[in-house]
Amino acid sequence: MSSEFNQSKILLSASSLNLGYKEKRSVISVAEAINFEIKTGELVALIGINGSGKSTLLKTLSGQIPALSGEVKIDNQLLSGLHDKNLGSYLSLVLTNEPVSRQLTVMELVALGRHPYTNWMGQLSEIDVEKVNKALSQVDLIQKKDKLCDSLSDGQFQKVLIARALAQDTPLILMDEPTTHLDMFHKAYVLQLLKTIVKTSQKSILFASHEINLALQLCDKIILIDKGKVDFGTPSELIQKGAFKTLFPADFIVFDEVSKTFRMRIQDD
Template structure:
C-alpha cells in the first residue's frame, strides 16, 4: 500500500475579487501516492495552472480540503512548505552568470544557515542531483550556454536537491522538441521510481503521458477531475469525452488524436493493412472517405498484396492505373473522380 503524499477533497479553486470569488474549477478530488508520476492534462483555460499554483501554496483555495503528509495544505507556513514541496514553474528563476552547480545549490536553501553556506552533506546532495539528471558534464557551465532541454534538467536537479517528498512542475516540456520532451518525461519517470518521490506535472503531451505516467488527472473546464491509470481511462473512453468538441477524434487503440476531416466523396478500396491506413490518410486530406469494396463499384482501388507492390485503380471492370507510390495513385484516382 502506497503512502498518501497529497490528498484533495471537494477542492474549489479560483481567484478572489472585490465582489466575491471567480470559480475556475469545483469539486476536485484526487490523491497522489509515494513514488507516483502523475500527469495533469486539460484544454487551455481549463484551470491546470491555477490548480498547480494552489497545490504549490502560491494561492489560496476558495473552499475544500487539501493535505500533504496529513498536514493542512493551506495553513502550512512557507518555510515548512519548502521542506515538503519543490516547484518548477514555467517562469524560471533568472540568475545572471550562474553556473549549473550554483543554481542547483539554491535547492538547498531550506537547509542552510543564515549565511547560506552549504554543508558537506548539502554539497553531496547537489552533486548527486546533478548526476541523476544527466548534467554532470555541465556542472561548471553557465546556464546561458545550455540548450532548453539542458536548462530544464538543471531546474529539475534543483528541485531534486531540495529533497522534498513531492515535486510539482508546470508544463516542464513546453517549448522543447520531441526528443527533449521524451527525455524530460523519462527523467521524471526515473526519479519517481528510484527516489520514491511523488511527481505531479501538467502537460499537453497526452501521447507521452499515456505511456509514462502512473496515473492521469484529466481536468475538463469547470471540473471535476477525472483520475485513474492511463489504461483504465482508455477503457472508460475518458479522453474522447474530454476533447469531444475540439474538431479531433481520439483513437483509444493508438492513444493518439486524429483530425476530423470533412468528407464529401467516397472511394471503395479492396484490401487492408498498413497500406490501407496510409491511403485513408492521404485521401482524407482531399475530402475523400475510403470504404471497403464489398460489392463491385464503378471505380475502386486495390491495395498491394504479397508479391505485388502496386496500387491498382479499376474503373468499369478495367485496370486504368498501376503505381508503386501513394502519391502517384492518389493523383491518378483524383483525375477519374473529378
C-alpha cells in the same frame, strides 16, 4: 508497519477541493469537487486544455493561492496549516517562464535548491554538496556543473531546473509544463527522466502538460480537467470511462482508444 505499506503511502490528497479566485465582489470558480490521492513513487500528469485551470490547481497545491473550499493534505498535514517557511521542505517546484538568472553556474543554480536547509549566509555543508552532486548525476549533468547556465541549450537548462528541485529533496515535486519549448526527443527524454526519478527515489511528481499522448503511455495516474470537471485515475481507467472523448472538439481531434492516441481528423474535401 511494513515497508510495503510505507512505499505506497498517500503523499498528496485533495478532497472536495474547489478552485478559483476571490475578487472584491465576486468569486470566480475554475473547477469544482476535485478529489485525488497521489502516493509516493507515482508520476502523475495534469491534463487539460488551455485555460482549464491547470495552473490554478498547481498554484493552489503549492500554497500560492488559497482554495475556495475543500482541503489539501501533504504528508497528512493540512496545506493551509503549513507556514511558508516550512513549505520548502515538503514540496519543490519546476516552473516555466520565470525570470531565472542564467548568469550562474549549473552547480550554483542547483545549490540554490538547498536554500531551506542552509545557514543565514547560504553556506553549503558537506551534506548539501553531496545532495547537489546527487541531483546533478540524476539528470546526467555532472560533467557540466561548472558551466554557466547561459551556455546551455533549452533542454539542458530544463534539466538544471529539475535538478534544483531534486536538490531541494522534497517528497513531492510540482512541475508546470516541464516540456514546453523542447523538441520531440527532449520532451520524451525529460518525461522518461521523471519516470526514472519517481521509480528510483520514491518521490512523487505531479506535472501539468499538453503532451497527452506521451503522458498516456508513461504516467501512473492522470488528473484530467475538462470544462470545470475533474477526473482522476490510471490512463486505462480514464480511457474506459471515455473521459478523453469530449476534451477536444470532435470534428478536429478524435481519440483513438485502440492506439491510445489523439489524432487530427483530416478534412477530406
